[in-house]
Amino acid sequence: MTAMNEPERRTVLKALVATLAGLSTGALEAPAAAASTASESWTAQTLEAFADTLIPGERRFPGDVVVAGAVTGPGAVQAGVVGLLQSPLLPVAPLLPAIAALLDARAVAYAAVRLIWLSPARPPFVGLSFSDRTALVAGLFDPDDLDRPVWQVMSLLVGLAFDTAAPQDTAEALAQGHPGLTWLRFPEPGPDGLWRFPDFSYGRPLAALHPDTTASGSPA
Template sequence: MEPSASDEEQIKVMTLEAFADTIVPGNKRWPGDRAVAGVSDDAGAVAAGALELLESPAGGLSPWLAGLAAMLNAHAENHAAGQGIELDGTVPAFVSLDYDQRVALVVRLTAWDHPERQGWVNLVMFSNMAFDTGAQMHTVDALAAGHPGLLTLGFAPPDDDGLWRFPDYSYRRQLADLHPATTASGSPA
């Protein structure tokens, strides 16, 4: 029987979440969570919105995500066969791998000499970007929602008016004088 469109969507989502979790591991969202391996006590790329960022039209990967998920599962099946790993057929092949097996496969797919490297590196970059920057949403909204990556990194919240001002210079010294035409909001005139 052919999988339905909703089955295909679930396979894509679980596979991409498992990939993102391999890049920035997080804690399980519920006890039976299979996509997130749960090797961290903290939230990772999945909780930070990796799937939303990957599916964002602005990122340009959205049209290829179903194909990448299918390719990743095919690679997982080949990897499992080559390593003597028995897969659980109730979940996508990549999701069936344990965390260390997922890492081993991703390392192979992102190796310099792998012909599909660029596609996998793109998924790696978007997974990191979702955690490190919350790029799929406005930074003020991400901080207000308790974005796990921004909180982990110690990203400073804005002032009460929604603007960031930094009275303490990051290098602990002023590097240059403000341009005389800089407005009160910090914008150039």
């Protein structure tokens, strides 16, 4: 089974963790939405297919082979996950070719064992059917897989792109019709740009408001 050696794995993990830290601070301008255009590089195609396996969406155009079209509605690719990862401001960007190559090597091994023919005209992972992509990706998270931490952090980044529109301002992302937030029916902010939730999730308040709580909701 193909796997990274330990120094490479540490380098990739450090970059991925640094990327998460950068996104959490909002230190990155939102990347331009490029999800509506065809992928240009094998690296981008492989990463898009990986993201589409985790959060699938509908095909962007007839004959789209990168997005499998397993569902209707937008997925991680439409939410711009690869544009986010490829931002030159993120530490992980230079390592994406190595991550994509690792996934493609796993796809070649997966296909060889099952006698699946892969077209040389596209990345190996992209050449797999959606069901085979799903089976392969599920195996990446096996507890004994050496590269499991890499795929765990990558999957977290995929989720952040779709579920939170990272690293865009949430109100701006909603105003621009971000595919993930729109699909999830994320609520609009109030007129002042803030979110307030008048209904308690458990049907009742869990505790009385502390008298020293500031107007912003912070403890004194």
